[in-house]
Amino acid sequence: MSEHELFERESNGVSNGESNAGDTTTDADASPAHGSAVELRGEDLEIGYPSTDEPVVECETVLLPAGEVTALVGPNGSGKSTLLKSMANQLAPECGQIRLDGEQVQSLESKELARRLGLLSQENESPASLTVEDLIYHGRYPHRGFFESVGDEDRAAVERAIDLAGVEDLREKEMKNLSGGQKQLAWIAMVLAQETDVLLLDEPTTYLDLHHQLRVMEVVRTLNREQGVTVGIVLHDIGQAARFADNLVAMKDGEPYDWGPPRDVVTEELLSEVFHVEASVDSESPTGPHIAPHRALDD
Amino acid sequence: MSNSAVPETESTGRVQQWLAGIDGALLTLCLGSVLVVVAGGLVQVSFGTYSMTVVEAWQAVVNPNVLFNLQAWEAFVLGADLPEMNQRSLIVWNIRLPRVFVAVLVGMNLAVSGAIFQAVTRNELASPFILGVSSGAGLLILLTLVVFSGLSALLPLVAALGGAVAFLLVYAIAWKNGTSPVRLVLAGVIVGTIFQSLQTGLFFFAGDIGVVQSAIAWTTGSLTGTDWEQVRMALPWTALAMLLSLVSSRQLNVLLLGESTARALGMSVERVRFALSGIAVLAAAASIAVAGIVGFVGLIVPHLVRNLVGSEYKKLVVGCLFAGPALMVAADVGARLGLQVLVGASTQIPVGIVTGLIGGPYFLYLMRKQDALGEI
Numbered sequence: 001m002s003e004h005e006l007f008e009r010e011s012n013g014v015s016n017g018e019s020n021a022g023d024t025t026t027d028a029d030a031s032p033a034h035g036s037a038v039e040l041r042g043e044d045l046e047i048g049y050p051s052t053d054e055p056v057v058e059c060e061t062v063l064l065p066a067g068e069v070t071a072l073v074g075p076n077g078s079g080k081s082t083l084l085k086s087m088a089n090q091l092a093p094e095c096g097q098i099r100l101d102g103e104q105v106q107s108l109e110s111k112e113l114a115r116r117l118g119l120l121s122q123e124n125e126s127p128a129s130l131t132v133e134d135l136i137y138h139g140r141y142p143h144r145g146f147f148e149s150v151g152d153e154d155r156a157a158v159e160r161a162i163d164l165a166g167v168e169d170l171r172e173k174e175m176k177n178l179s180g181g182q183k184q185l186a187w188i189a190m191v192l193a194q195e196t197d198v199l200l201l202d203e204p205t206t207y208l209d210l211h212h213q214l215r216v217m218e219v220v221r222t223l224n225r226e227q228g229v230t231v232g233i234v235l236h237d238i239g240q241a242a243r244f245a246d247n248l249v250a251m252k253d254g255e256p257y258d259w260g261p262p263r264d265v266v267t268e269e270l271l272s273e274v275f276h277v278e279a280s281v282d283s284e285s286p287t288g289p290h291i292a293p294h295r296a297l298d299d
Numbered sequence: 300m301s302n303s304a305v306p307e308t309e310s311t312g313r314v315q316q317w318l319a320g321i322d323g324a325l326l327t328l329c330l331g332s333v334l335v336v337v338a339g340g341l342v343q344v345s346f347g348t349y350s351m352t353v354v355e356a357w358q359a360v361v362n363p364n365v366l367f368n369l370q371a372w373e374a375f376v377l378g379a380d381l382p383e384m385n386q387r388s389l390i391v392w393n394i395r396l397p398r399v400f401v402a403v404l405v406g407m408n409l410a411v412s413g414a415i416f417q418a419v420t421r422n423e424l425a426s427p428f429i430l431g432v433s434s435g436a437g438l439l440i441l442l443t444l445v446v447f448s449g450l451s452a453l454l455p456l457v458a459a460l461g462g463a464v465a466f467l468l469v470y471a472i473a474w475k476n477g478t479s480p481v482r483l484v485l486a487g488v489i490v491g492t493i494f495q496s497l498q499t500g501l502f503f504f505a506g507d508i509g510v511v512q513s514a515i516a517w518t519t520g521s522l523t524g525t526d527w528e529q530v531r532m533a534l535p536w537t538a539l540a541m542l543l544s545l546v547s548s549r550q551l552n553v554l555l556l557g558e559s560t561a562r563a564l565g566m567s568v569e570r571v572r573f574a575l576s577g578i579a580v581l582a583a584a585a586s587i588a589v590a591g592i593v594g595f596v597g598l599i600v601p602h603l604v605r606n607l608v609g610s611e612y613k614k615l616v617v618g619c620l621f622a623g624p625a626l627m628v629a630a631d632v633g634a635r636l637g638l639q640v641l642v643g644a645s646t647q648i649p650v651g652i653v654t655g656l657i658g659g660p661y662f663l664y665l666m667r668k669q670d671a672l673g674e675i
Contacts, residue, residue: 050476090562114565121559129609134552141553142565147546194564 037067037228038101038116038197040087045096047079047086055094057083057254064198069224069231071241074251075275080234081122081202083251087232088119088200100198114142118196122203122234124187128176132186135175136161139193158193165189165219181212188219199223200232205240217244238275242266242288250274262288272297325608325618332621339628340399344391346636348645351387359391375527376534394526401525401589402631402650403624404533406596408586410623411544413597414604414615415579418551419572420480427583427597430487430576434494435465436587440517441501444510455532458517458591459584465490466580470573477569479558520593520651522631529589540582541620547575548612555610593651595658596626602662606669630654 042062048055057079064070064087072080085091087098089105098105105113126135139161140154162168167189170182178186184204191199201220205213221244223229235241241248242262250257250265252274258265266289271279276297282290345356365371365388373379381393412427420429428434439461443450450457470478473486498518505511516523550571553561562568586593604618627650634650 088563090559110562110567111565114563119563121557121563124560125557127555127610130555130611134611135556138553138556138564141549144549191563 036197038230039066040064040098040100040117040198040230040232042083042087042093042098043096045083045086045098046094047082047091047096048094049082049091055254057086057251059083059096059254059256062087062249062256062259064230064232065247066230067224067228068246069221069233069244070247070249071245072232072234072249072251073236073238073241074257078251078274079254080249080251082254084119084200084202084232084234088117089113090119111142114194114196116196117198117200118191118194119200120187120191120202120204122206124183126175128174130175132167132170132173132175132178132189133158133162135186136167136189136193139190142194157195160195161189161192164192164223166215179212181208181215184208184212184216185219188216192219192223196229198230198232202234203236204233206236213240220244238266238271239291242291244288266291322608322614325614328604328607328618329621332625335625336399336403336628339402339625339632340396342632343399343628343635344395346639347390347395349390351390355387356391359385359387360396362388362392364388365392376531378528378531397526397530398522398631398635399628401522401529401533402627404530404537405522405586405590405593406600406623406625406627407541407620408533408537408582408623409593409597409627410600410604410619411541411616412579412582412586414601414612414619415544415547415551415575415582416597417601418554418612419575419579420484421555422480422484423602424598425484426594427579427586428491428592428594430483430580431465431469431490431494432462432580432583432587433592433594434491434498435468436462436584436592437518438465438494438498438501440591441498441514444514444517445501445504445506454517455588459588462584462587463580465494466576470576478572516649517591519649520591520654521647521649522590522634523647523649525589533585533589536581536585540578540585541616543578544582544616545613547578548616550575551612555612590650593627593654595651595654596623596630599658599662600626603665606665626654626658630657633657 041064042059045057045059045062046055047057047059062083072084074080082091086093087105089098089108092106100108100113100117105117108116136158137150137154140150140157143154143157144150162171165185165188167182167185170178170186173182175183175186188201188204191201199220204216204220208216217240220231220233224231233241233245235245238248245262247260248262248265249259250270257274258270263283266281266283268279268281271277271281271291271293277293278295278297279291279293282292341353341357344360345351345353351359359365362384365384368382370379370382371384371392374381375392375397381389384392409427413425416425416427416429417423419425422429436458440454440458443454443457469483469486469490472490473479473482475482502511502514505514550566553564553566554568554571554575556564558568561571583597600619600623601615604615604622608614608618630653631650633653633656635647637653638644638646638648
């Protein structure tokens, strides 16, 4: 099974040491530019909210392989956002552990963690009169001490983030004057300025027009390919996930249903079992498995 | 580029950055506020029950025998014995000017405290008193005046303490595996309602009209009778609170991005929120100790300033440091001299009444004019 295979590859990679962590994947395109890509792994997780008795997510192993893009997909309420929040240490799991490069995230000091792992939530609010540039500078928060002013390193990081996200023309604009898509790019630039090894994004393309969806996904892929950043991304659109991600984790009722490269995971069976949709899948399509949905199935 | 050019461009970069940091609107606001404070101060030292001409009053203000007298300043700031001076100087320097200074300190404290609470609670209606501070202080003021009248010498301290204790109580009630802005505000309203009822109930036990008037003066805020002792009492805490607010402005900015973003950026949100609230309560308590519970300043000044300079908190706090005193000094002119002008009586009214009377209509005017007023 693909899930098993992936797990094996990664285990080997970790034991081989950091110098050739990039060799852990056989797909040349996916190998990170740096040798220092970092994996994020959750084990024996049970995650719930204080208001719920039963855990919302139960998951034996979830792995974001070093230097790869992993998409979490699943229907509404399948627990993908909950899992992502927990992986970012924003929601403490009832049991189990989450390891960033082997270190337990719960034991890391909050700023230390934020220098290594970034999270962009699904919905973000900002003061209306905040400029895009000022917002991006807030991404440097974990790198600055309480009394520290903006340093050259911060300025350089912000410039890189602006460049990568392609928001140079928005720099001086105030958030209230931006469209939804432009706002999202500004927020993405903010987490880019954080310059983390791992980046988690919660539905960054939902509610955006097609142009901005593609812009966001291209930024994410560039970040991954050029800087070897490990990406975990919750996506609503399984077709989009299949095109952009190296791996998919399909969630169903709070548990991972299947896990592996898109061509292995996206099947007609998965679409009917997990998404309750009758669809045909063309897994030979050159841009990744192509899904043609036909009709909704009864629950 | 040659090596020698590097530091030069760097330093010009710094200068440019520093200049860019000075915002035109902010500068205008600060200068305007200083003008209001100076004008208000001029009126305050010139008029009063002891009559002297404006020229005489200002001669007394710039009297070199006081202005450059170390002993006099020792008396003002440290509370030593006053040196000899003529009567006009005594009245101006020992009675009228310190009242202006107290108004300045109170205005700063309330405005900055309100600005902080608006960010911490993410609530446009937040004021320094949103987390129960005023009701706690009010209750203890009434208790002191009515029940424990032996403690009335300590009233300023007791009032400030009551505010701080009520704040801690509100925080404890709101706490359940951490807290949230909504829980804090709700707990503040609940504690406020209970304490307010107790406070109102205590009025029935007040023995005579003097006690009631004194209680009203304290619970609506008054600067009557303030002098250098109040300046000495408030100054160190004000300086500390204002300094802390300025250095915390970045934390406030990040907090405004929402709790989840702030946490994802590595902020210990609960700790920062409590520390910021603590600073705001310190500022509010310092103003309560010298002037009682002056309403409205802490609610509207941050909105006025935000309306002019935006919601960036460094600018906002600096703006509040100037605009708060302007409103407070102007209102105190009305409180001290208003009745004298209107009906010829020398009675003074609590300044808290005037802040509402001049602040309210101005706030309404802004609300009608601006669509976005009130957004944080």
